[in-house]
Amino acid sequence: MVADDGSPQPPDLGDRPYRVRLVRQADDGFRAAAARNLGAAASTAPLLLFVDGDTVPEPGYVAAMxxxxxxxxxxxxxxxxxxxxDLTGWTPDRLAGWLTGAHDDAPASLAEPRWLLDAFERTDDLRLADATSYRFVLSAVLGLPRALFERVGGFEASMRHYGGEDQELANRCWLAGADLxxxxxxxxxxxxxEFAERDHDDAHAARRDEGLQARRAW
Structure with a gap:
């Protein structure tokens, strides 16, 4: 399932060895949360895995999740x-060859965010999570059972700025008794x-403020 948030042109899904369906919504701001809800609603699987369009999973990703x-x-x-x-200039075939080990060509690896690595180490990969650990959840690589997703109401569809929808959902799941x-x-x-290494002060503020507004509504 591919959920598109109002792109000017529909994404080209290309030829796939498996069934894939495209669902779209109109361009009305940055509505990643609503787009994810749209994709989830159009699917029937008991497990939901969300991966961003600029994120490429390794072959064992689904099985591990x-x-x-x-x-x-x-x-x-x-x-x-x-x-x-840095995947600049990499074609899908070249990416597939790298990920499957078909060739030794590899892109330039960039640093993982230290704050996040430290958080996962400190919490034993969230086994020791507490009421503040929702901050370490990223919707770019997120999974949960459909039953939990539907029980808490999915992503907060009113959010219209970059970021925050992952942490907001994670906090509601935690309050509902789920483990992280x-x-x-x-x-x-x-x-x-990683986002924190990019120069987006306004986007950082929007992520913080919209997340705070959503949490005040609980």
Whole structure:
């Protein structure tokens, strides 16, 4: 399932060895939360995995996430390991060859955010999560059972700026009794550096303020 947030032209899904469906919504601001809800609503799978369009999962990503999500115990919200690389100029075929080990060509790897690595280490990959650990959840590499997603109402669809929808959802899942978990084995590669290393002061403020507004509504 591909959910498109109002692109001027529909994404070209190309030829796939599996079924894929495109759902779209009108361009009305940055509505990643609503787009993810749209994709989830159009699917029927018992497990939901969300991956951003600029993020490429490794071949074992789905299996690793599914294993974490179906482990015994309370329902879990799982965040994968988002790594970073400069994928400028890389074609899909070249990417596939790198990820599957068909050739030795590899993109330039970029640093992982130290604050996030430290948080996962400190919390034993969120096994020791507390009421503030929602801050370490990234919707670019996010998974949870459909039943949990529907029970808490999905992403907050009113959010219209970059970021914050992942943390807002994670906090509601935590309050609903779900466990949080970081799955190191589920690796996906983001094209470019981590957000905090980019010069987007206004976007940082929007992410912070909209997240705060959503939390005040609980």
């Amino acid at each position: 599914a294993a974490e999500l179906t482990a015994p115990g309370p329902a879990r919200l799982v965040v994968g390991r988002r790594r970073h690389a 978990r970081h799955c190191r084995a589920a690796v996906a590669w983001h094209d470019g550096p």
